[in-house]
Each structure stands twice: as C-alpha cells, then as structure tokens.
Amino acid sequence: MKKExxxxxxxxxxxxxKRNIGGEVVMLNLLRLRDVADYSNNPELSPESPISGKEAFKNYIDHTLPFLQxxxxxxxxxxxxxxxxIGPSDEKWDLVMLVKQSSVQNFFSFASDPECMAGIGHRTAAIADSRLLPIVENAAAT
Incomplete structure (x- = not known):
C-alpha cells in the first residue's frame, strides 16, 4: 500500500x-487533489454544498497568501x-507550487501563525497526497 x-x-x-540555511529557501510543493474536498476534519470551514479539491485549495491560497506576503x-x-x-509512469501531481521565503525562520513563523492556521482546513480538505522539498540555491552551480 502506498503511503500518503x-x-x-x-x-x-x-x-x-539542522541544515542551517542562512538565506532564502524555495519550497517545491507537489500536490495531488481530491475529486471532492473532504471537510470532515474541519466542518466549520465546510461550504454549503460540496466543492472540488481544486476549489478548496484555491480557498486555502486565498486565505494564506496575505500571511505569506x-x-x-x-x-x-x-x-x-x-x-x-522522467519518473514513475503511474504517478501524477495535479498542482505544482513554488513558494519562496526569506528564511527558514520566517517560513516556520508563517506556518505557525494562528490566524494563518485558521484556514489550514481548506488545504486538509483539498489534498489527497503531497510532497514538500526545501530548495536552496547552490552557489557552486551559479
């Protein structure tokens, strides 16, 4: 069974x-969305009628973007x-997102902001599976 x-x-x-990243970090997000958003863990955010995972993720972005900025x-x-x-032929990702943060510390501050977290249920409702890879520019490659 495949783990999500x-x-x-x-x-x-x-x-x-522990990576001691000193500057900017870019987060590569790979997202697989549910066909129908599942608000069972956050009924307070549930819309009146069912919506798609894509629509729920848009609600998450709309809520979160001001806090990110x-x-x-x-x-x-x-x-x-x-x-x-190039990769597994049986695997696909619905959305790809790149988010740049000025520092790892600012990323964690953003990700733990209580007002921002109030909308995390939209993400939870939308996502069927995800990956998040922190990327740092390699000075040797530039």
Whole structure:
C-alpha cells in the first residue's frame, strides 16, 4: 500500500533546522487533489454544498497568501502538474507550487501563525497526497 503525506513530522522539521540555511529557501510543493474536498476534519470551514479539491485549495491560497506576503514570502508559481516526463509512469501531481521565503525562520513563523492556521482546513480538505522539498540555491552551480 502506498503511503500518503500531508504534514511534516517532528523529525523532518528538526532536519530542516539542522541544515542551517542562512538565506532564502524555495519550497517545491507537489500536490495531488481530491475529486471532492473532504471537510470532515474541519466542518466549520465546510461550504454549503460540496466543492472540488481544486476549489478548496484555491480557498486555502486565498486565505494564506496575505500571511505569506507579510512574513516576507512570495508565491513564485502555482501551476498545473501532470504525469512525469522522467519518473514513475503511474504517478501524477495535479498542482505544482513554488513558494519562496526569506528564511527558514520566517517560513516556520508563517506556518505557525494562528490566524494563518485558521484556514489550514481548506488545504486538509483539498489534498489527497503531497510532497514538500526545501530548495536552496547552490552557489557552486551559479
């Protein structure tokens, strides 16, 4: 059975801190969406009638973007995914998102802001599976 991923673990958070990233970080998000959003964990955010995972994720972006921008971050790209050109042929991602944050500390501040977290239920309702990869520019490659 294939494992799905929704949230970071304590271990993955500690590992990110241990990388001692000194500047900007770009978060590569790969997102697989539900056909119908599942608000069972956050009924207070549930719309009156069912919506798609894509619509629920748009609600999440609309809620979250001002907090991201206030924390020094920016949404670089939100694009439609698909099947890999190089990679497992049976795997696809509906959305690809690149989010740049000025620092890991600012990323964690943004991700733990209580007002921002009030809308996380839209993301939870939307996502069937996800991956999040922190990327740092490699000075040797530039």
């Amino acid at each position: 991923y929704f949230e970071p673990t304590q271990e993955s958070g500690a590992a990110l801190f 206030r924390s020094g971050g920016e949404l670089l790209l939100l694009g439609e995914g698909g099947k890999y050109f």
